[in-house]
Amino acid sequence: MSIVKRNNLFFPSLVNDVFGPDWFGGMDKLHLSTPAVNIKENETGFELELAVPGAKKEDFKIEVDNEVLTISSEGKTETEETKGNFRRKEFSYTAFKRVFTLPETVDGSKIDASYESGILKLALPKKEEALPKPKRLIEIG
Numbered sequence: 001m002s003i004v005k006r007n008n009l010f011f012p013s014l015v016n017d018v019f020g021p022d023w024f025g026g027m028d029k030l031h032l033s034t035p036a037v038n039i040k041e042n043e044t045g046f047e048l049e050l051a052v053p054g055a056k057k058e059d060f061k062i063e064v065d066n067e068v069l070t071i072s073s074e075g076k077t078e079t080e081e082t083k084g085n086f087r088r089k090e091f092s093y094t095a096f097k098r099v100f101t102l103p104e105t106v107d108g109s110k111i112d113a114s115y116e117s118g119i120l121k122l123a124l125p126k127k128e129e130a131l132p133k134p135k136r137l138i139e140i141g
Contacts, residue, residue: 034096035120043132045125046106050098053118060120064108071120072097105130 038049048071052060055073063070074095081088102108105126112123 034098037098045123046103048100048122048124050120051118052096052115052120055115055118055120057115060113060115062111062113062122064102064111067102067104067106067108069100069102069108069111069122069124070097071100071122 035050035052037051038047040047040049050071052073055075059073059075061070061072072095075093077092079090079092102124106124107127108124110125112125114121
């Protein structure tokens with residue numbers, strides 16, 4: 001609980017009491033966010049990078065269905081602390097889902113993914129017909 005000084009009197013901050021952690025600190029690890037994503041295009045395809053620190057590659061589910069790419073994750077952590085006759089057990093759940101409509105130029109059957117240092121990377125290669133064509137010299141006959 002935080003204290004706010006007004007007119008030489010001290011009052012508890014009602015906003016912090018209502019929206020802040022509960023009395024036992026149970027909400028201090030509550031995360032309600034969708035990971036940030038970077039999308040880059042190059043000559044051969046697209047690269048997606050999602051910032052998802054603290055996850056394991058087994059936590060992710062990546063699907064392509066009808067040219068729609070879905071990236072989702074669900075995680076559960078459990079902690080238990082015992083000191084004398086005091087026992088505290090907490091559960092934490094995190095989940096997110098990001099959905100992307102693939103452009104017609106992407107070959108959905110060749111998407112590749114990797115996870116390293118908290119970054120989930122996806123390579124979305126372009127279809128052969130969408131790749132840039134090399135220069136061709138045309139001779140006049």
